[in-house]
Amino acid sequence: MSVTVKSLLKLPSLANARVVAGAGGLDKIVSTVSVLETMDYQLVDEQALGNKAFTGGEIVITGFVNGAEDVEAQFNLIKNLSAIGEVGLIVYYVGIFVKKIDPEIIKLADDLDFPIISMPENQINLRYGEAINDIMGLIVRDQFSGEPMIVNLLESISKLSPRQQTVETMMRLISNRLRASVVLTTESGRTLYEAAWPSELAGIHQQVEKFAEVEMGAEPLDFPGMDDASIYRREVHVSGTNYKLYIVNVGQEMSQINLQQAVEGVRIAIKLWGSSEGTGIASEIIDAILTDQPLKMRSLSSMFELDIASVDSMWIFTGCDLGPEDVRNVAAEANKFCSTVCTDVYKERIILFTDTIRKKADVDALRTNLSAVLPHGVKMCYYTGFRNTRDVRRAYLLNGENYDSALKILPGRDFFMRGDMEFAGKCREIVEKGNESVEGYLRVLRVIDETDSNDLIPTLCIYLLDTDRNVQKTADKLFVHKNTVKYRINTISDRLGFHAGSMPESMNLYIACGIRRLLL
Template sequence: MSVTITDILKLPSLQGAKVLAGHSNLDCIISSISVLESADGMEAVQGYARHHGQEILLTAFVAYKDDVDKQCNAIRLVHDEGEVGIILFYVGSVLPKVDQRVIDLSDELGMPLIVMPENHLELRYSDVICEVMEAVIDDRRKNSYFATDVIEQISHTTNTQRSISSVLAIIRDRTQCSVFLFDELGRMLNMAEWPNGRNLPIVDIIAKYNHTDKESGKAVEIVLDKKPYYVIRESLQNADTKIEMLIVKEKDDLTVESSKQIKYVVKTYLNLWTENYAQVDTKQLVSAIINNEPEKMRRIADILKISVERMECVYFFYSDTFSHNYYELTKAKMMIQDYVSAYKNNFLVDIFDETVVVMADRKLELSDEDLQELLNELEENALKARVVIYNPTTTTKKVQEAYRQLQSFKKYVPIVFPKKSVITGGEIAFVGQTKELFDTQSYSSTLEDIMNLQLFTDKRQADLLETMEVFLLDGNMSVAKTAELMFTHKNTIQYRIKSLEGILGHKLTRIPEVYNLYTLAAINRLNKAIWQI
């Protein structure tokens, strides 16, 4: 048994609190609680520590109390990092109100949003923190078996949240132990230290442990600088490779039962959700980059002599047709790799979760024409795909953010850009912004309102609106490209655009007016495809 959000709502410090969103996930388990406030605003959220797992956050959105967009961004970011819920304080006092967009986004993400009694500045974060942690600690004292709960939690996470780093962090928080994984040669694969951010003298601990009499399965007490450390070493098998696990506890003796449960959780994760975890290849390197496993990434990159820091371009190739077929994914990967290798520069190509990932240095910078040629070749082999370009991605964190952004919005890409195969990261962000406007109805007019087409026949209206959509969204505002995409003579497209400009009273490409038209054209497409959303 573990403490859930439903359980903490019964605590005295949360009496009068209301659940505004995320009702379907009130059974989420809580293992810790933290505060998210900073004078630096979004910068603090973007630098928020990863892999807390089962943590609920307290906040009043003080730094962006008047900026709903930043509030929504913060919720999306902490959700992506694995946080399970948010408790809002000081609504009506510090935070003017809870905007409907915040509630809708929380519901969409399935993230419980709890609001403390409004207009009560006397409420204290510390009261909630004390009672929640007291409930968690009391539950742990009564229920020492945690392995099943941890595995169940892992099974409910998304692919982007599920990684060995997050698993070790959950174990760390549950047991207050530091856990280290090594390959057969003693090279570190991953770690999670208690408390988070602790810098244990692990090299000295291992050296002394290796020269100490040990009994299998039992903790060894090691003293460094008059400080005791309790250490157990376990061996795990993953595919054809052996993994060594070191568990270190500082405060109290490390029990054999805790060690067995930690080993069981890690072994179960490796067997169910990883493939050749300790193997050294580009697939594991790509996985380490996207899953934010820096120790593993550096180790593999050093062995393979790949300069990850020089790779500032990333391309994600994906498809709705072959993405679930590993054979076809592998075939697509090989064709993409052959194509990219012709540039003879620093690059990395492999598969991650139904996506072929290409990372390369700035010398590559494939043009739209290059990419379209490659996509055409893939289609000729029954491997029709799209590619999303993120350039530049100067850090591995930006690669992780780019991948998460793509996964969040890629199902809407064929609706907004049905005729595009080469898409930019900016266009993916635009799809996300448009979807939010569409969901919240945060637009004051439609294309039909602006165009005032009532005087035209239905067919004429449809022709003009379709031409505008294709010209703006698919044709890169090129008459020739629009004519090609619509299988219509160039002169006809030119005539329709002149008609549209006559109605609007300005050029169809004029800035800033074109941005509003561009957004409304995308919303129009979402509206027509509402049954797909």
């Protein structure tokens, strides 16, 4: 779970507080709490533009003490706090300093879905510290609840405005979550981003850079100048570029899971926002689906308003050096037929997810168009009828396990479907079981080839596996007259006692032909 503004209302210190505006934002995630008394909204605006003072995800406590009667200043302050990603405001001493929350403030907060929580009115004995202790206690307990940190990070950053969705913001969120200083450097050790914890340690990157040439393994080293401090280093690899992530922690040893999650958060941020192109979301969603990370998938798809729930079909393109231009061409063609399109290069293949294409004629047309824009020699695999993302993952694993076998069994194909892969998998499993299993299926071929002919079985394999029992196409592949093919098929059928290709009699015959090709 994650701590939301709504969950704060159940805390003892806020039990008698009430939401007076911005109820639409109660599900925003709270990462920490801070106190703000300045009414200098221009200062806050400068910090918002520079993204320096606030990390986003904070619930802010104030009494408007320095501007209790300045509604304009309160109005602008709330507007700017919302803009920099703060999740709400808890107002103390209403009726004492601020006589009431102005209607203009309430309307603004409602429009922004920025919750304003009013503490009990006319009570001077309330203490900020009580709420701070309660809120931070809840946040710390939540961090040990078992939910992956990466999910919380993605959910938090998704609530920010586009200008706040940056690598630096992700670094600050990670720092805030771990209660540790985080520094990202180039492979050579030059600092790119620093997020100090606490903020008084700003400039800690200068000490961290001294570790660039130091041998470091998985275990931390002592960090000089701070009692009980350790420094960790982890590699971050993004699209062929290597970075180093340093985490300086005081006290208890940091868990390997949190370290891995921090690396994942930084890697995603660099991929999404670390370049001028800003691309990479599709590959991250694809990875989340295919590696069975539903929470990450939902967070990313929600952030970028992609309707993953509507995904019904997957295309996998393999071969050649597929790159960004090919991805753009695939997306352009798919968009002509589908509402939801998610595609990118994934492990040297292009993966394309689409919603349902109702007509087979449209599938065929898209296939033709894709063949025209992709390099010669690219193989296509098409899966459809998914009920959920687990079905997608199963299809991907089916493809990975049986793709090479399918190429051997169906060498002339450039387009495969689920049935082709399942058939290849069946043949492969029989071969893997050993000779006894294989002989049980190949026996039928020996019935066909019991005389002096060497042409019958190759003809049968082409007829069944390559041409969908088309006599003319079989003849063309063999460079013989179609009557020759007819004669051979009739001879085969006579020896079998049933027509070659008729189902279900020919089921084992298909498997025998597939096994034969795997063994050649």
